[in-house]
Amino acid sequence: MEDLRNALKSRENRSNEIINMDHLDFSDEIFQAESGNYLKQKSYEIALVSTKGVLALGKIFKEVFEKLGNQNNGTYEKWVELSGFNKRTALRYRKKFELFNLVDNSKKQEIALYSFELIEKIFQEEIPEIIGLINGGITKKELSDLLVQNKKIEEKKTKISEFKIDEYRDVFSNFTNFESKIKNLDLEKKNELKKYLEKIREILK
Numbered sequence: 001m002e003d004l005r006n007a008l009k010s011r012e013n014r015s016n017e018i019i020n021m022d023h024l025d026f027s028d029e030i031f032q033a034e035s036g037n038y039l040k041q042k043s044y045e046i047a048l049v050s051t052k053g054v055l056a057l058g059k060i061f062k063e064v065f066e067k068l069g070n071q072n073n074g075t076y077e078k079w080v081e082l083s084g085f086n087k088r089t090a091l092r093y094r095k096k097f098e099l100f101n102l103v104d105n106s107k108k109q110e111i112a113l114y115s116f117e118l119i120e121k122i123f124q125e126e127i128p129e130i131i132g133l134i135n136g137g138i139t140k141k142e143l144s145d146l147l148v149q150n151k152k153i154e155e156k157k158t159k160i161s162e163f164k165i166d167e168y169r170d171v172f173s174n175f176t177n178f179e180s181k182i183k184n185l186d187l188e189k190k191n192e193l194k195k196y197l198e199k200i201r202e203i204l205k
Helices: 002-015 034-068 074-080 087-102 103-112 116-124 126-136 141-162 164-173 178-185 187-205
Strands: none
Touching: 034 074, 034 087, 074 087, 087 116, 103 116, 103 126, 116 141, 126 141
């Protein structure tokens, strides 16, 4: 009976933790061996300590930043360095803590296990929209795929916006005495040029 009470108490304690074992990946064959259950437990303990530590530090960095971060004398960054961290790490911890607090309680365990890379991508987007997707049940993989797709779209837009007409002055110079230059082309090149001109006409409509 005592063993049963202890097991139930242990289960209750785990359910109140920031994360539980169900959220960890134990697909590797090492966890299927004889010592698998032991290693699962130890991996869980490591993840629990790490996650709690990151969120606790994120809370501290956020509090200090909000009090000192807007000062122009670099007090916050100097304090971060004196505390044994660099400003990029401190920012990552802050962002994770912020996201953790923004989502519904039922989604906090998932956020606690998000990688810093994924959280960094999230904060490059419209946060209210992303929070809505997370609370709505989007999986980590679905969210990651969506952010990758958004990045590709932005990169494509950037490439388009980088079009500089000065880079093509030599091309436009060929339009001087254009008709006479066409006459000197053979039939194959004239037909090829015709296709490009029709495409240009279509684009510039």
